[in-house]
Amino acid sequence: MGITQHLAAFCASTSLKTLPPEVVDRTRLLILDLVGNIVRARVESDSTPSLLSAVAALGLGTGEHRVFGDAATYSPVGAALVNATLAHSLDFDDTHAAGTLHPGAPVVPAAIAAGEMVNASGADVLAAIVSGYEVACRLAVALPAGEHYQRGFHPTATCGAFGAAAAAARVFGLSADGVASALGIALSQSAGRLQFLVNGAWTKRFQVGWSSMAGLSAATLAREGFKGASEAIEGKHGFLTGYAPNPTPARVVQDLGHVFELMATGVKPYPSCRFGHAGIDAILAIRAEHKLKPEEVDSITYGLSTAGMLLVGAPADKKANPLNTVDAQFSGPFVLSAALATGQMAWDSYALLNDPVIRSLLPKVRCEHDAEIEAEYPANLSGNTTIKARGTVFKKKVIIPKGEPDNFFSAAELRGKFMQLSEPSLGKPLAEKLAHAILKFDDIANVNDFMRQVAIPR
Secondary structure, three states, X not given: OOHHHHHHHHHHHOOXXXXXXXXXXXXXXXXXXXXXXXXXXXXXXXXXXXXXXXXXXXXXXXXXXXXXXXXXXXXXXHHHHHHHHHHHHOOOOOEEOOXXXXXXXXXXXXXXXXXHHHOOOHHHHHHHHHHHHHHHHHHHHHOOHHHHHHOOEOHHHHHHHHHHHHHHHHHOOOOHHHHHHHHHHHHHHOOOEHHHHOOOOOHHHHHHHHHHHHHHHHHHHHHOOOOOOOOOOOOOOOHXXXXXXXXXXXXXXOOOOOOOHHHHEEOOOOOOOHHHHHHHHHHHHHHHHHOOOHHHEEEEEEEEOHHHHHHHHOOHHHHOOOOOHHHHHOOHHHHHHHHHHHXXXXXXXXXXXXXXXXXXXXXXXXXXXXXXXXXXXXXXXXXXXXXXXXXXXXXXXXXXXOOOHHHOXXXXXXXXXXXXXXXXXXXXXXXXXXXXXXXXXHHXXXXXXXXXXXXXXX
């Protein structure tokens, strides 16, 4: 059996009964975390108004499908596009360190939209989401992620299209051949580039939304009998050989069904690129322990891997002068300065982009390649922080940032994050109702009913 077919057979046969209880429990929490991001981004992301206008202009705003935190209804692909774009718009969504991607954003919206199309149960949608996570994450680690990044690809979008296709195909109940065909169709739609880093473009969040829409479209085409390319993953002109120079195809199916990459997915305590989180953890710890004040700091050095430098460390002059939210999300100097100046790194921190205290710290922060941190990558998105202040040197190396699987949030912490994100726009009663329903997701009889019950009234 080829790799694509093996992967497809796994997806087609996955059910709640075949999944370990801890995987089911973790999946509910990951859905909760993602939905909180969607709800907040619906009202606060700067790209949302133009996204919704374009969706309406394209005729994707007509239908009965729902977007979390939105009173309007959409077509199936419109809902997948909007939910997934919003999920990634705050850069606060889950991350898979070894794959260097955000698997939930493309996968969960495609699965839910597919569930609405066929009146699927929560149990079927949850099993499909697990399938989608496995496909997206396993493709990313097989590339491997670092070499994929070096070619300028954005794995959340490229691998996400396959994960979304697998999830939607599982919701539709396609056979292994049907899932394989969906993956073959997704191959023609796998795209996403890092060029957004140049000018703070909104394409990062959009291409993740597009991958969810593309995956749902691929699965729908396959469901209707449309023929996809065979050997989409391992073929001569397949995904792995086309998107990285030295892939390891066997890694895609290694321990498949026994080791779940979903369990290696972390959640974010801060709405910024994950490569900055080890530094934020360190800054907050040093600040709290030593009562350090911004004006006392002479310099901050943040040691990173090559991949971390690519995203949050270089070019140094640009990272030291963020001009917009996206720039700031991918600026090591900004997120460390904001944490030191305010004692937190929250979504509201981006309103302080031109704060004089933070601006005074930015030139003092230098990101550099660190061999010790390189050795930790890609298993861990670590960081080495050194602060010179008060004639003293303060050092802290964070190997496993808060939110990673070995340093995961408690259920109460995740629910707290969800309420913090969703309550301002939904109000406490609806936010609590939504959280309660998601944490019992597999008990949902019909996803359509669920989406109607938690919708904002028109």
